[in-house]
Amino acid sequence: MPDNIQCPDCKRINEVLSRVGDRWSFLVVFSLARYGTLRFNELKRSLGISQRMLSLTLKQLERDGLVHRTYHPSIPPKVEYTLTETGRSFHEPVNALGLWALENLDKIETARRAYDETV
Amino acid sequence: MPDNIQCPDCKRINEVLSRVGDRWSFLVVFSLARYGTLRFNELKRSLGISQRMLSLTLKQLERDGLVHRTYHPSIPPKVEYTLTETGRSFHEPVNALGLWALENLDKIETARRAYDETV
DNA sequence: CGGTATCCTCACGGATACTG
DNA sequence: CAGTATCCGTGAGGATACCG
Numbered sequence: 297m298p299d300n301i302q303c304p305d306c307k308r309i310n311e312v313l314s315r316v317g318d319r320w321s322f323l324v325v326f327s328l329a330r331y332g333t334l335r336f337n338e339l340k341r342s343l344g345i346s347q348r349m350l351s352l353t354l355k356q357l358e359r360d361g362l363v364h365r366t367y368h369p370s371i372p373p374k375v376e377y378t379l380t381e382t383g384r385s386f387h388e389p390v391n392a393l394g395l396w397a398l399e400n401l402d403k404i405e406t407a408r409r410a411y412d413e414t415v
Numbered sequence: 416m417p418d419n420i421q422c423p424d425c426k427r428i429n430e431v432l433s434r435v436g437d438r439w440s441f442l443v444v445f446s447l448a449r450y451g452t453l454r455f456n457e458l459k460r461s462l463g464i465s466q467r468m469l470s471l472t473l474k475q476l477e478r479d480g481l482v483h484r485t486y487h488p489s490i491p492p493k494v495e496y497t498l499t500e501t502g503r504s505f506h507e508p509v510n511a512l513g514l515w516a517l518e519n520l521d522k523i524e525t526a527r528r529a530y531d532e533t534v
Numbered sequence: 535c536g537g538t539a540t541c542c543t544c545a546c547g548g549a550t551a552c553t554g
Numbered sequence: 555c556a557g558t559a560t561c562c563g564t565g566a567g568g569a570t571a572c573c574g
Binding site: 335336337340347348350351367370371372373374375 | 558
């Protein structure tokens with residue numbers, strides 16, 4: 297790497313991650329991909345997320361074109377969320393990350409304990 | 416989804432992501448995977464990260480067993496960082512995410528503008 | 535060069551209450 | 555049910571200064 301330039305892609309990757317790279321966005325996409333369609337409170341229970349953060353996260357994801365929102369004007373109201381095509385394509389790397397996480401949690405905890413003992 | 420239980424994997428995924436799922440960790444792993452070995456200040460310039468955050472991020476990644484640190488006691492000192500095997504395996508999903516980010520930045524910005532106009 | 539220490543700010547995010 | 559509004563605490567993270 298030439299030492300006076302930045303990692304050429306990191307800046308752009310950073311931009312995208314700062315939009316859809318937070319933990320709640322990951323988990324919402326992960327959940328919607330798994331279950332297809334979920335209502336607001338189903339997502340809320342599913343993720344253990346606060347009402348406020350879910351509302352904010354869903355609005356961002358809708359704005360960025362990853363999530364589609366369908367409002368059924370019944371009483372009580374019913375709102376369903378699904379992934380858009382872009383959202384589904386985002387699911388692939390998100391899922392890969394989730395699987396890696398599940399597979400490596402133990403390894404990380406072991407490494408962490410080992411590290412802490414040497415200190 | 417049964418409506419009274421949580422997304423079964425989300426809790427564990429959340430745990431791992433809360434450790435290695437921050438943006439700086441992603442970018443450090445992404446950079447180290449691409450360039451192999453980098454010194455502290457090379458990483459710093461490469462990522463546009465503050466000295467403090469890079470120091471903290473590297474220490475976490477070393478602790479979690481994703482990054483290996485080699486100290487050369489010369490004058491001036493020289494410290495090189497590489498990925499461990501776990502770190503390299505982490506690179507796969509991180510890279511997938513990075514590539515997705517690069518491919519979809521435009522699409523996201525377009526969706527965002529469209530959304531903002533309807534409001 | 536490769537850090538640590540300190541200070542300071544602001545955004546993340548929970549708790550609670552209220553509404554159509 | 556599906557939000558919005560408000561308040562508030564904590565922690566992420568930059569800026570700066572200093573050190574071996």
